[in-house]
Amino acid sequence: MTVLALPRRHRAGAHLDVDLTAVAANVELLARRATGELMAVVKADGFGHGATAIARTALAHGATRLGVTSIDEALALRHDGIDAPVLSWLNPVGADFGSAHAYGVEVAVPSRAHLDAVIHHAPGTAVHLHLDTGLARDGAAPSEWSDLCRAARRAERQGLVRVTGLMGHLACADVPHDPANALGRARFAWGIETARGVGLRPAHRHLAATAATLTDPLSHHTMSRVGAGLVGIDPSGTTALHPALTLTAPLISVRRVHAGTPVGYGHTWIAPTATQLGLLPLGYADGLPRAASGRAEVLVRGRRRPLVGQISMDMAVVDLGADGADPGDLVTVFGPGLDGAPTTAEWATWADTLEHEIVTGLGARVR
Numbered sequence: 560m561t562v563l564a565l566p567r568r569h570r571a572g573a574h575l576d577v578d579l580t581a582v583a584a585n586v587e588l589l590a591r592r593a594t595g596e597l598m599a600v601v602k603a604d605g606f607g608h609g610a611t612a613i614a615r616t617a618l619a620h621g622a623t624r625l626g627v628t629s630i631d632e633a634l635a636l637r638h639d640g641i642d643a644p645v646l647s648w649l650n651p652v653g654a655d656f657g658s659a660h661a662y663g664v665e666v667a668v669p670s671r672a673h674l675d676a677v678i679h680h681a682p683g684t685a686v687h688l689h690l691d692t693g694l695a696r697d698g699a700a701p702s703e704w705s706d707l708c709r710a711a712r713r714a715e716r717q718g719l720v721r722v723t724g725l726m727g728h729l730a731c732a733d734v735p736h737d738p739a740n741a742l743g744r745a746r747f748a749w750g751i752e753t754a755r756g757v758g759l760r761p762a763h764r765h766l767a768a769t770a771a772t773l774t775d776p777l778s779h780h781t782m783s784r785v786g787a788g789l790v791g792i793d794p795s796g797t798t799a800l801h802p803a804l805t806l807t808a809p810l811i812s813v814r815r816v817h818a819g820t821p822v823g824y825g826h827t828w829i830a831p832t833a834t835q836l837g838l839l840p841l842g843y844a845d846g847l848p849r850a851a852s853g854r855a856e857v858l859v860r861g862r863r864r865p866l867v868g869q870i871s872m873d874m875a876v877v878d879l880g881a882d883g884a885d886p887g888d889l890v891t892v893f894g895p896g897l898d899g900a901p902t903t904a905e906w907a908t909w910a911d912t913l914e915h916e917i918v919t920g921l922g923a924r925v926r
Contacts, residue, residue, distance in 0.1 A: 573808035573841055573892075573925040577608045581801035581895070583620045585789055588800070590621030593772050593783040598646070598765065600626040600786030601636070607918040608790050608803060609926075611639040617789055618643050626784050630654050633664040646687060648726065649697060656681035667726060669698050674710055678719045686711070687724030687763065690750040692743040694730045701746065705753055712757045724763035725754055729778060732770035733794035740771070744778055770795040791895075792903075792914045802902060804918060805894035806925060809887050810837040810859075813879065822876050823868025827853065830878075836867070837877040837884055841892065844872045846921035848910035855909045858891040858900040859884050893917075 590597045599617030601610040614625050614636055625641070627633050628649035636645055647659060648667030653676070659666050660681035668674045669689040677684050688711055691698035699707050714720045727747040731737035747766045754761070764780040769788035771778040774795050787794060791802035813835055820830045830836075837859070843849045847870050855866045857877055867878045877890065891900040907914045 573806065573845065575921065575925045576805040576807070577612065578801070578803045578805070578895070579612060579616045581791060581803040582608070582613055582616045582789055585791055585800050585803075586617045586620040586622055588798070589769070589772055589783075589785050589788050593767075593785075594776055594779040596624060596763075596782040597622045598624040598626045598782055598784045599789055600768075600784050601789075602626065602628045602632060602786060603919045606786060606790045606792075606915065607921050611636060611641065613789055614641055614643075622785075624782070626786070630656070630659045630664060630666070634658060634662055637662045637664070646724070648687070648689060652676045656684060660684040665723060668707070668711065668720075670703070671707055671710055674707065674714065674720070678714055682719045683721065685721045685723045687726045687761070687765075688722060688754065688759075690725065690727045690747065692727035692729065692746045692750070692766065693739055694728060698727060701749075704750055705757075708754045708757045708759060712759050715759070722754075722759050722761050724761050724765065725751060725759075726764075726784075727766045728768065729766060729771055729775075732768060732775065732778070733796075735770070735774040735795055735797070740775060740778070744775075747778075747780075769793065773798045787915055790918065792918070794913075802895045802904075804903060805900075806841075806892040806921070807889050808839050808841050808892060808925075809889055810877070810884055811840050811874075812838045812886050813884055814838075824871060825869060827869055828867040830867075834881070835879040835883040837864075837879050837888075837890070839866075839875045839877060839890055839892075840873065841875055841925070842871045842873040844922050845925050846917070847875060847892070848906070848912065848917070848920070850911060851906060851909035855906065856901050858894075858898070860888065861899065863899065863901070
């Protein structure tokens with residue numbers, strides 16, 4: 560067995576490149592498709608692409624507002640100098656609503672308990688009432704909506720809150736003709752009329768995310784919230800967007816092995832013939848899903864090569880075949896796919912998951 564070690568001076572680690580030109584093109588397309596304003600959702604560190612960079616790019620190319628889940632995510636944008644309107648919509652009752660108000664962050668209100676907390680800790684905050692339109696997770700249940708609207712209107716009259724928005728979310732927008740989408744639209748329309756019935760007149764009404772923005776104009780209202788689409792992911796599979804991430808890493812070592820050599824934990828792969836194996840310094844701690852073991856491929860010297868054996872915490876093994884490679888050769892784990900490299904969509908297929916999980920699951924070592 561021969562092992563070639565990578566010289567120390569060449570031991571560069573994994574590199575994650577974000578193509579902001581691709582993000583800009585996606586934002587411009589989405590802004591054209593939206594019939595109202597475009598909110599750029601930069602939660603989960605901008606879907607793993609860097610929240611601040613994605614936010615600035617989106618605002619420069621057609622988005623007018625930003626969306627995140629937690630107040631902490633919103634405050635991070637403020638601390639980076641971004642002063643565009645920001646909505647935070649997933650917070651516990653005990654969240655720091657005072658800081659949100661102090662920094663001009665709007666918050667979603669999915670329950671009376673949240674409304675009461677905002678009134679007590681941050682009077683005057685701009686809120687978006689959140690209705691559950693068919694997912695049975697976040698948002699007020701329809702049975703609680705009328706009461707929430709009435710309470711919000713009373714608070715608004717007293718100057719304790721400013722109801723600036725109503726929001727919901729579609730359960731099956733990635734399947735454009737799913738009947739659940741029509742039901743979600745109808746429930747949101749009912750929610751709007753209920754709010755109007757008690758005297759609320761919010762300026763913003765938003766139901767559509769990426770898939771519905773691309774396929775369902777009836778769901779657009781005054782604004783669309785787009786997150787995955789910013790970075791090139793279309794859950795509906797109807798529109799060619801531009802993937803923005805490329806992940807590369809150098810081969811740490813290359814070894815020649817005989818036929819019958821087992822590889823990795825559990826010896827799940829045994830070399831059928833003599834071959835060369837390359838070691839990548841990436842594993843499931845870096846976001847390569849272990850579920851993709853035995854199916855995933857990477858690009859080496861312009862050719863697809865399979866990963867073999869189990870993906871482990873810190874490393875993965877590439878079957879380089881007879882062509883081989885040298886320590887230090889750069890391997891593309893995924894990219895836009897223009898040069899034959901695997902895409903995040905393919906990695907999602909290999910791992911039986913969503914692209915969203917691939918891009919948001921990348922570990923700190925490759926950021």
